[in-house]
Structure formats: C-alpha cells, structure tokens
C-alpha cells in the first residue's frame with residue numbers, strides 16, 4: 001500500500017454511531033470532520049493527540065480514545081460519503097504525528113531527548129516512535145505493516161511496501177487480493193458466496209484448488225476458480241530482490257528446510273537487511289520443534305528490526321518452551 005505523501009488538511013464525512021449493545025448503526029446520520037488536530041463527531045469534539053488507535057472493519061471505524069484525566073473509551077462509527085480507509089489514514093497520520101510531538105515534549109533531560117527517535121513511514125506517512133527500541137536497519141510500521149529499511153547507507157528494495165505477512169499462512173511474502181467464489185445449490189435455495197482477502201501465492205494456490213473442487217458440480221463457479229488458479233500459478237515477474245521468496249516459502253511450508261534455507265540464503269545475498277526472511281525461517285524451524293535454531297534465527301530477525309512484533313512473540317514462545325527464563329526476561333524487559 002503506497003499513498004501520496006500529501007495528506008489532506010481536513011476530511012469531511014457522514015457517520016452513524018454504532019452502540020456497543022447494537023449490531024447495526026442506529027439513529028440518524030451526522031456530519032463529521034477531521035482536521036490536523038481534532039475530530040468533530042456531530043456536536044462532540046476530540047483532540048487527535050488523545051486518539052490512541054483506529055481499527056477498521058469494513059465501513060466501520062473503532063476509535064480508542066485516551067483523554068487525559070478521563071477513563072479511556074471506545075467509539076464505533078459507520079462511515080458514509082467517503083472511503084473509510086481514507087479517513088483512517090488521515091486519522092493515523094495526524095494522531096501519530098501529534099502523539100510523537102507530545103511524547104517529545106514530555107522529555108526533560110538532554111539524555112532522554114538524545115534517545116528520542118521518530119521516523120515517518122515512507123509507505124503510509126504515519127509517524128513511528130522508535131525510542132523504546134535499539135537502533136536497527138529496519139522498522140515495522142504498525143499501521144501499514146511494511147518492514148521499512150531505515151538505515152541511511154542501505155538502499156531499500158524498490159517494492160519493499162508490497163511485502164508483508166500473509167493473512168492466511170502468516171509468512172513474510174507478497175500477498176495479493178484474492179476473491180473466493182462459491183456457487184451453492186440447495187434444493188430450496190441457490191446462491192453465491194464470495195469473500196475478499198489478501199494472500200500469498202502459496203495460499204492463493206491452495207484456496208483456488210479448493211474453490212475448483214467446491215464448484216466442480218456447478219459450472220458457474222468453475223470459471224472464477226480457473227481464473228484464480230491461473231493468477232496463482234502465473235510466473236512471478238517483478239519480485240525484484242525478493243525473487244525466489246514464494247518458492248522458498250513453499251519449501252518451508254512443506255517442511256523441506258534444506259531447500260527453503262537454500263532459497264532464503266540466495267535472497268539474503270541480495271537483501272542485506274531482511275527481518276522477514278529470518279522470521280519465515282524461524283517459523284519453519286519452530287514448526288519442526290527445533291527450538292534452539294528457531295530462537296537463533298529469530299534473534300537475527302530482531303537484530304535487523306528491533307520492533308518486529310511477530311518475531312518477538314515467536315521468540316518469546318521459543319524461550320518459554322525451552323525453559324530459557326533468563327533470555328525470556330531480558331526480551332520482555334525491552
């Protein structure tokens with residue numbers, strides 16, 4: 001996901017409140033505005049510095065607010081008139097910028113100020129506060145989930161923002177949009193079930209074969225299944241320095257680790273900082289119950305990207321399961 005760096009100064013939208021006790025939005029529509037500092041929801045106004053998180057679920061945005069001197073609260077709104085992801089993007093860009101400024105203003109000593117590090121994600125423009133983490137060549141953007149190369153003397157891969165964890169298998173890969181399509185026929189009722197997701201090539205392949213099998217008796221669903229199969233098996237043309245990643249991931253998924261390591265090793269020769277590659281290898285080793293090697297590889301992932309949460313969580317599991325309390329405590333104290 002790459003967005004233009006110019007974020008609009010204000011966004012106008014229409015919204016309905018979704019109350020916690022209700023499934024659907026109720027009441028009438030109101031006007032909403034979000035500018036560089038505040039969010040106006042009908043007659044209520046909130047400072048964007050107090051907006052701790054924004055989660056999107058279709059047309060709905062869940063806002064987590066932490067106003068000072070007041071208990072935290074959540075508000076769910078159903079958005080119309082504009083694309084809800086545009087509003088989420090605007091809110092994320094502005095709130096992270098304001099919260100980073102606020103955090104810097106709280107620092108009192110010169111040492112604290114010297115340690116303060118904030119980086120604007122080149123893929124989505126949100127400000128990421130990296131102060132709690134040691135300096136590493138990459139960072140994970142918590143909003144767009146891109147692993148961004150930030151070390152100044154390393155040239156980042158051109159298509160870096162295309163790579164992230166697959167929603168289905170959890171591997172670092174290049175997920176694309178995938179639309180599953182099932183035609184069903186019951187004696188009294190027939191219909192179509194579709195679902196959109198983002199998946200890596202390996203997951204597209206297995207889902208496409210399932211779609212073909214599921215639609216086999218109903219000609220109507222066979223064609224979409226064949227289209228998705230063609231997409232899933234099309235030769236990879238522009239993976240750039242990450243070429244070979246999908247096949248290495250396939251080997252890792254099948255437990256053929258020697259082949260997978262060969263593939264990952266080739267990529268690592270082209271990509272000097274690659275926390276995602278180490279993460280995949282760590283996950284494959286973990287699934288084979290090789291905790292010691294999994295931990296060593298995941299440590300390499302964190303050496304490349306200190307705030308890479310998925311690698312950190314898996315490393316915690318490895319330490320916990322192998323009873324390495326000392327390393328677990330050190331990891332958790334960061």
Ligand SMILES: [Zn+2]
Nearest residue numbers: 121124141144
């Ligand atoms: Zn980002």
Ligand SMILES: [Zn+2]
Nearest residue numbers: 166169200203
């Ligand atoms: Zn996948």
